């Protein structure tokens with residue numbers, strides 16, 4: 001995948017559509033890669049390899065000692081199988097689709113200088129014989145569920161695809177799929193070409209504002225990847241105001257000026273303190289109320305994390321002094337500096353059993369035997385244990401667990417309580 005990103009990138013479109021000045025505000029902050037991003041890039045390369053191989057193109061299998069795992073093989077299989085099934089379905093309908101892998105699309109007619117790389121464009125016809133553009137996007141994330149429904153990233157890619165290839169098969173329908181195997185999420189959104197183009201027209205003024213760095217700052221869940229977040233005043237004001245509004249009763253005047261406490265007179269008769277901040281509901285907060293503030297807490301904790309990360313990086317990476325803080329070394333574990341020498345010395349001194357033997361992985365077995373033989377010989381010994389239970393928002397596509405029949409699992413925090 002190319003490294004270049006447009007200022008108004010499709011992947012950050014949710015951010016700039018909600019907070020137009022953010023793209024310019026974050027310009028001075030480095031776009032640092034993370035290990036997750038690097039793993040994602042590798043996984044995309046594997047996806048590309050698998051689809052190109054299916055298309056009988058000459059390709060080299062991507063290699064990575066760091067990121068290649070059995071699990072990467074599995075999730076990229078899910079993507080490749082999904083994409084191939086779309087192509088095969090069109091072929092069964094007598095259509096020879098145009099298949100474009102890792103295709104650069106240009107949507108600069110909507111957002112100034114806008115372009116991006118779509119994982120997959122398939123242009124053909126749907127089962128009813130209507131011209132169809134199907135866009136597929138692979139996601140490796142497992143933290144946040146990504147919905148295809150009115151997903152602005154996909155819609156921008158689609159607009160770019162239409163601009164370049166809209167004449168082929170006279171496209172009438174646009175279908176956009178997100179394949180996020182780590183969350184068992186394959187989500188598809190479909191709309192007519194007219195709807196998509198109307199949406200494109202509707203966002204043109206916002207895109208122009210964003211490109212010019214104008215408009216209102218507007219904090220929300222799209223702040224998640226904004227590089228200006230740790231120093232964004234709007235974000236800080238909002239997070240602190242949310243804390244105050246959710247937990248404290250402002251009617252008591254807790255944050256009004258002139259609240260200085262007088263020196264206490266121990267002989268004075270007791271008087272109720274009406275100036276100190278109090279919880280809206282004295283005593284304990286019911287679960288229903290806690291549930292109502294969960295989305296807010298997510299936003300606040302994400303903001304707090306970003307502030308800590310930013311200030312820590314300034315102090316540790318750039319030696320910027322942080323008043324009241326210092327940089328120290330954390331705990332570390334002992335390691336062998338020369339494993340070969342360790343083995344030599346241990347053997348010379350009569351020690352044995354220095355190595356552990358391990359069963360090869362399920363995927364390695366499958367590769368060694370082939371899928372069919374593997375299923376015949378070992379299929380009955382393969383099981384997929386249930387995943388760890390998690391509390392997620394209602395719009396997550398996974399079906400709810402029947403807790404009556406689910407295996408015993410307690411949320412981890414409970415285990416840390418006093419024994």
Ligand code: SF4
Pocket residue numbers: 015019021022025217218219220222223226227228229232233234235
């Ligand atoms: S952190 Fe949020 S509110 Fe602040 S500039 Fe970024 S997107 Fe806008």
